[in-house]
Amino acid sequence: MFQEDLKKQVNSSISEKSFYSYFKNSSEKLPRVDILNLLSQYCGHTNWNDFMKSTAQITPSTKKKSYNLWLWVACITLGLFATIFFLPPTNNTFRFCFIDQDRNQVITKVPIDIIILNDKESPFYSKSDSTGCFAWKTKDDYIHFVIRSPYHKTDTIYRLASSDFNEDLQVRTDDYALILHYYANGKVEDWKNRRKELSQMIANDAHIFQVLPQRLGIEMYTKKDFINKLTTPTQSLKNVEIIESKRLNGQIVKLKFKIKS
Incomplete structure (x- = not known):
């Protein structure tokens, strides 16, 4: 009709x-x-x-x-x-919870510093809450921010809006800063606990490779040698970058890393 x-x-x-x-x-x-x-x-x-x-x-x-x-x-x-x-544009709500990549747990002991980057405004500074999460409302259809933490590596995040945006973000541990903190403050027990955590995270038969610079090949590590490397605050530890990792039954069975020059 x-x-x-x-x-x-x-x-x-x-x-x-x-x-x-x-x-x-x-x-x-x-x-x-x-x-x-x-x-x-x-x-x-x-x-x-x-x-x-x-x-x-x-x-x-x-x-x-x-x-x-x-x-x-x-x-x-x-x-x-x-x-x-x-009608005025509706606000988009972004919500993130920050997960320690090593422990696979929400980061609650130390707040994550958050810097919201806006195209037309000055950066806005915030922190994760007591639950390890962060929420942000905006008229923009995206969010662009930097995360920083004393014991985690700085990262820049960019996400587009969706109808129900709620994401768990994996944050990489900064082992250099963490171990240096233990050494500087004489926290022997914390250092020992960190070694135990790494031992539990990595399988006994894990394949661990360091990619050498200038295409010189690779160097293989035993689990013990790699843990020693991650629990000694040398300058090279500060530049460790994980390239690839594979888990099985909750443990790392393959890991590839390099030392950034």
Whole structure:
């Protein structure tokens, strides 16, 4: 019925897909401008811009056709589209929880420093809360921020908005800073606990490789040698970068790393 009346009044029609999308179902998105122009003409206006200028008020020419049910439906639908058009953009909510990559636990003992980077504004500084998480509301459809921690490596995160954005972010441990802290403060027990943690994390038969610079090949490590390397605060430890790791049954069975120059 509607398609027939539309064809009769404005000598045109819309696709069945568009009809069911915008008349039979609710939609938060505006149709294409050609569909809006067509519906505006059906309601007695020149085009969509003319309809918008009239602030969605029904014109006298429309009143003459008010006995047509489909006409009222089309005009009410256009009014809803106009409302959507003028509504302010909704806020996107991003929520992240920060997970220690080694321990696979939420980081709660030390807050994560967060620097929100905005294109048109100065950076905004925040911290993770007592649950190890962070939430941010913005009109932008993305978030761009830097995370910093005394005992974790700095990282830059960029994410686009989604309908339900909630993500666990893996944060890499800065072993150099951690072990140096233990040594400097005489925390022998903490240092021993760190060795135990690493021993539990790494399988006894794990394949551990160091990629040497300038394509000189690789060097293999035993589990014990690698743990010794990660628990001695040398300058080279500060530049350790994990290239690849593979876990099986909760333990690292393969690990490839390099020393950045």
